[in-house]
Amino acid sequence: MIRFLALLVALLALAPAGAHTRSESHTSWLVDGSSVHLTVSLPDAEARRITHDGRPPNDPQLISYLAPKVGVASGDAPCTSAIKPRAVAAASGYRRVEFLFACPSAKALVLRFAAFFELVPTHVDLAQIQTPSGDFVEQVLTSDQQTIEMDGANGSGLESAGFLTFVKMGVMHIFTGVDHMSFLLGLVLISRRFRDLAFVITGFTLGHSLTLALAVTGVIRPHAEFIDALVALTIALIGVENIAVQARRPGLLALWTGGVLVAMAALRLGGIGLLPPLLLIGAGLFSANYLMVSGHVRDAGRLRLVVTLIFGLIHGFGFAADLLNEAIPRAQLAELLVGFNLGVEIGQLTVVSVLSGSVVLLRRMKLTLPRPMVVDVCAAGLVAIGTYWFVGRSF
Incomplete structure (x- = not known):
């Protein structure tokens, strides 16, 4: 015994x-026609996960990790990066990175966030989306659901839960x-x-x-x-x-x-x-x-x-x-x-x-x-x- x-x-x-304290990040998506502005916010503790020695990553390291794991697609066509991703000022204890995507069409947009799930399977991303009509939609992204289809983004991640x-x-x-x-x-x-x-x-x-x-x-x-x-x-x-x-x-x-x-x-x-x-x-x-x-x-x-x-x-x-x-x-x-x-x-x-x-x-x-x-x-x-x-x- x-x-x-x-x-x-x-x-x-x-x-x-x-x-x-669970592993989580926050994303803010502003959809303006065929352009999508994305801001990724995360605690310093989450940023340290991407380095092997546990030290805080510098801005280029953080951007290099996030860039291939976030994106937008219009139907089957991926949206291109309109500006170079950049780190911006954030509250104490947090990091923020901004992205801007230009899509070939404003139809059938699909938002993707796949960061940290390979490091922490239970990681969640709390996504807030502002639609072209000015409405705000909130979704919860997990390792099982890493994308948001704008045509179906009409409520919070819990509204459809039983x-x-x-x-x-x-x-x-x-x-x-x-x-x-x-x-x-x-x-x-x-x-x-x-x-x-x-x-x-x-x-x-x-x-x-x-x-x-x-x-x-x-x-x-x-x-x-x-x-x-x-x-x-x-x-x-x-x-x-x-x-x-x-x-x-x-x-x-x-x-x-x-x-x-x-x-x-x-x-x-x-x-x-x-x-x-x-x-x-x-x-x-x-x-x-x-x-x-x-x-x-x-x-x-x-x-x-x-x-x-x-x-x-x-x-x-x-x-x-x-x-x-x-x-x-x-x-x-x-x-x-x-x-x-x-x-x-x-x-x-x-x-x-x-x-x-x-x-x-x-x-x-x-x-x-x-x-x-x-x-x-x-x-x-x-x-x-x-x-x-x-x-x-x-x-």
């Missing part, structure tokens, strides 16, 4: 600090979200009984369902970078709690955890870091009190229901990140929320079932080691991974 869980933790550790598509999106968000799976591993470790596991899963579900609905409906719009960092913090905290309960020394661990977060707030006041000082101080106070209380409660199952509800609120904003970047059809909003939430539940129950089932199977095969040893090793791994992600996303 310890080998299985330790291997799982090791695999999770290989994920980058931005594990939750309930099962939304369910699949939720399932894949869990399966491709290494940080969410890490958190679920921590919930399995902290739960000694099935009743405890039921409490924490219930709290987590209630929390993420609430904030997912609030974010998608526009009631609350979270800051994506802050949410990614807090998701990582929840992973570290669930690992620290496992160690605190096992070692029965919550006071010392609470002091260290709260102290580190307050120290980060002091650094932010000095201009170092990204997270607001008040957010870090609040997180430090919450973390210290949470660890102190959980370490002294004899039956912490019901307490963890409340705490994982709070953690679920944070993860729910993380789940919403996939949807907030897409044009959400208002007529399908209820169907999307129910389907996506159902998919998330199917994904997390699958992960929890596989982990719990593996433990039961190994126990029956008498291949298990003492629980304290397993918890210590895996919890230490979660603390290391969560801290690495949290620091990476905070600075």
Whole structure:
């Protein structure tokens, strides 16, 4: 059992600090008769993917990569480049490249974007198209759909999606979200009984369902970078709690955890870091009190229901990140929320079932080691991974 869980933790550790943030780019297409103006915008992190050493590419390198992977065709005739592609000014942390295509005809135009899919199969491009009539159309381009036919571009990429598509999106968000799976591993470790596991899963579900609905409906719009960092913090905290309960020394661990977060707030006041000082101080106070209380409660199952509800609120904003970047059809909003939430539940129950089932199977095969040893090793791994992600996303 310890080998299985330790291997799982090791695999999770290989994920980058931005594990939750998906790979994406943005394109803006202005169709003016037989001319098409294209602007490609992408984060610096995406641009680094095209170099072998991970360094930011210079402008010629970026243009050389993008040029053969973007284009326009009029029927079977490819459109020619009217000007030399050029890099233009962009917001801090982003890169922008402009293209201009001249087509032999304004009929049957087909827009193509094929960049990054060979590097990251799950990459998405969020395309906004301004038609000659002045209307704006939004589409989502993926490795399976790299072209847009202007004759059929009459709505967002989700308008034609059905309930099962939304369910699949939720399932894949869990399966491709290494940080969410890490958190679920921590919930399995902290739960000694099935009743405890039921409490924490219930709290987590209630929390993420609430904030997912609030974010998608526009009631609350979270800051994506802050949410990614807090998701990582929840992973570290669930690992620290496992160690605190096992070692029965919550006071010392609470002091260290709260102290580190307050120290980060002091650094932010000095201009170092990204997270607001008040957010870090609040997180430090919450973390210290949470660890102190959980370490002294004899039956912490019901307490963890409340705490994982709070953690679920944070993860729910993380789940919403996939949807907030897409044009959400208002007529399908209820169907999307129910389907996506159902998919998330199917994904997390699958992960929890596989982990719990593996433990039961190994126990029956008498291949298990003492629980304290397993918890210590895996919890230490979660603390290391969560801290690495949290620091990476905070600075």
